[in-house]
Structure formats: C-alpha cells, structure tokens
Amino acid sequence: MDLILVLDSSYSISVAEGEWGQLISFSRDVLTFLNIGESVRVGIVQFSNITRLEIGLTDDANAAINALDNMVKIDSYTALGEGLVEAEHALAVGGRENVTKFILVIGDGEVFILINDVPYMSKYLLLLYIFCRITWVLILLKSPIDWRQME
Secondary structure (H helix, E strand, C coil), X not given: CEEEEEEECCCCCXXXXXXXXXXXXXXXXXXXXXXXXXXXXXXXXEECCCEEEEEEEECCHHHXXXXXXXXXXXXXXXXXXXXXXXXXXXXXXXXXXXXXXXXXXXXXXXXXXXXXXXXHHHHHHHHHHHHHCEXXXXXXCXXXXXXXXXX
C-alpha cells in the first residue's frame, strides 16, 4: 500500500486549544499502526492556503514520524483541493505499480471551497479513483456543526 496523509493546518485547527497537537498525535498513531516497511509506504502533505510535501513516499517509519513531528503549521485558510492535488502528484511520482493507493485527509471539516468549485472537486475525486485507482478517506477530528444547537 502507498498512502499519503493529507493534514489540514488551517486557522481552524487551533494550536492554543490543543487541536494541532491532537491532529499530530492522531497522525502519529496512524503511522505507528500501519507497520511501515517494504509493503507499506507513506508520505505526508500539509495544506492550508499553500501545500507542502513534508516527506515523499517512504518505507522508513522513523523518517515519516520525524517529518510529522517537525512540521511547522502553515496557519491560513483551508484549501483542500490543493492538498489533494499535491497528494495525487506525490502518488503519481513515487507510487508503485499494482499497489493499492490511498489518500487519508485528516482535518476538522471546515473546508474553503468556492461554490463553483464543488462540481470540480466531486469530479476530481471521482477521477482520482477511476483513472489512478486512488481511494481517499476523510477523517474529521472535530465537527464543523455545533450539535448542541440542534437540541
């Protein structure tokens, strides 16, 4: 398996309230769980208003965890589309043939997408799967909806 973690480092992920630390801790747990090595390679992309490839696909668990632990938060608006494009590029450049490819997006669900971009994003995600056989998963560490207001 080749997997790219795509990590949200926007304003809404607060350092002061511990959310950034939770995101890093959760991501570290994912990396540890994966048993990175010959059969599992990982890479890390950080996104906000810009994207940064923190580490390309590697089978070195220590290098991946060090890249995660040494990330400097970008801290601007949430441009998920750019993060997905960077992840797809990392898989295209470093991905192996005949290996399952995944993009795992970890964030808070507050995404900056213009209304006109929604059809584009939907088509892009579908095309990632159809042509590149890349499966993507979104994990939300907090909900953008205040469920208490729904009571």
